[in-house]
Amino acid sequence: MAEAPIQTQTRADEAFDCLQTAIVTGDLAPGEKIGEVELCSRFDLTRGPLREALGRLESRGLLIRRPHAGVKVVSVSASELLELYRIREVMEGLAAKQAAERMTDEEIRDLKSTLDSHEKMIEEAQGQAYYQAEGDYDFHHRIATGSRNTKLAQMLLGDLYYMVRMYRYRLSTSAGRPHLALGEHRRIVEAIAQRDGELAEFLMKRHINAARLNIEKKIEEGVLTI
Template sequence: MHATIQSQTRADDAFDCLQTAIVKGDLAPGEKIGEIELCARFNLTRGPLREALGRLESRGLLVRRPHAGVKVVSVSADELIELYHIRETMEGLAARQAAERMTDAEIADLYATLDSHETMIEQAHGQAYYQGEGDYDFHHRIATGSRNAKLAQMLLGDLYYMVRMYRYRLSTSAGRPHKALGEHRRIVEAIAQRDGELAEFLMRRHINAARKNIEQKIREGVLDI
């Protein structure tokens, strides 16, 4: 029993390590990966690595092709823009419903989360805005706070993990981390005021701004997709 627990923990560590590498771009979209190289690069062992790769594949972050091996998932520029159009509509609705349904305690906790994000941005000297997944992720908290199970299911499935890959890369623009945090704070203020219409408007504007940032980076050749 003890050995099983240890093995599971190593697999969890391997999964966290590789997922973070994908989100941060250390394993780039479209990059072909092999077990031997990953073990050496990230100091992993084969058993936990294989379990981690299976979990990443189930999340849509890795794709396995016959005779081509395993690659980090990638999307075209047009597909990425489409994803952001989808997010704008769906997360706008989530913010509106979160304003109507989140408890005061949840909103207070959301404020505390943003305070921790501010500390992280300062530690990164304003150069990046990395959010861990789940409760540490602002967008994840809004989706679950909507109390709309179907909406949360759609937002937090493959779409969520795919978008996280690009959200971090886009957060490294000069000035973007502090600006994004300010936009997050204004959304939470609208939610705290129980103003669903304003919360939806601010969320849609926030994601729209991110999409325009993507389009600009693609035009400038800064974002290679």
């Protein structure tokens, strides 16, 4: 049996990963105007791969290009961000319910292993923010795909997914928040493993509602500026 070809990253892939990480982690801030010359120098990139990466980031909704104004990192207002979380609460609740009904036992075991890896990341970061560069390694990404609801997954994993990811990273820097979120994730997975769709939906909605309330608090305290 022939071996599958080894996939290697192109320079454009490397540039894309580098810039996406910079956007999600806030190294490139929401609303920041960016130029090719500066990016090449700042991230040690060349023009060709950079331009391809910028196009991909623009299609993903992380960059906005305006005529005569250049390119800037996407940003949302506080009210828009809170609305995104309200939308997530409903949609991801449904995804969790359907994941409980449709994920395979192997997928659930993999999901539990993912959370074990997340716990190690949190410990290594001493409870501060951690970031999974690969989207399919992310807990919420796995739940969405595990729902087997193609349209729902497309909506959750499109612009909404990557925009929320930017702000979720910034909020996860709150002391103790990563450990709290991990505990909530484990309870959701246990409900999925028990094939209790209603409980999985309830726990996921409560999890995202808690995140939204945390955002509101940080905005009111002036800790999170948008």
